Amino acid sequence: MSKSHDPWQDAMDHAVAVARKSGEMIREVVQNQDQSSLVQTKSSAVDLVTETDQKVERLIIQSVKSKFPSHRFIGEESVSSGEPCILTSDPTWIIDPIDGTTNFVHRYPFVGVCIGFAVNQQVEWGVVYSAIEDKMFTARRGRGAFCNGRPLQVSTQTDVHRSMVATEFGSDRDPQVVDKIFSSLHKVLSLPVHGVRGAGSAALNMCAVARGSVELYYETGVHVWDIAAASVIVTEAGGVLRDTTGGALDLMSRRIVAANNETIATRIIAELEVYSSERDDRAPDCEPE
């Protein structure tokens, strides 16, 4: 693909610019405002949202609409206020204004502005801006992955006993779900692996796979906006994406494994409990009464 014939390069350039601007807004709040009394909750008592999540999503969508009026959107906070979460074949911007809202609220310095772009249900490019670290992760399908302009490459490790794994506890505190999380964690830790980490952001965990800091990241309960942008960053850095069942990644299935290679992916997947969250693209009108 030659750059001059890339129809989506303008859109990607716009995403980088608006992600940077969003990051400035986020840093400003982190430096000057205590969020603890301003937090609201969504699907559970620990699924947090702030005014800044909503403001950043509005900023991104308004700026894109004025430049690309025919494009569609799937945004975390728009879906939360009732917009549909359906990925058609039309050019679609998939937005998580703050991935790592709990980190943001607690000033734990890993928050990502995530903007992915899909056409014909394939992610064409992804931008993840780690706002506090000032790291801009980008990837265009077929053209490699970068952090602040430097190429990214996954780790070459194939020995699971020398690997580092990332995961998250999520925001579902249903005791059965918590049991499954701990069962997987117990098995993975006991392999043993070198260590288990979690950045508090699905997208930044995936960027950690892309840059070779961890061999694998897995989680059940993620949403399409958490993973769409970073999915292409992982594959363009040489990594692989899977469902926790071992099958192909389905962006709407709420389950993800992102790994440096097939060997590590297969070995860890064998230890994971498979369970389901409600799909992102469920049609509410079709639900039984």
Ligand SMILES: O=P(O)(O)O[C@H]1[C@H](O)[C@@H](O)[C@H](O)[C@H](O)[C@@H]1O
């Ligand atoms: O809601 P935001 O956008 O902060 O994203 C989520 C994270 O990305 C998950 O990995 C993580 O496990 C949490 O569920 C968190 O909610």
Ligand SMILES: [Mg+2]
């Ligand atoms: Mg998120």
Ligand SMILES: [Mg+2]
């Ligand atoms: Mg978010």
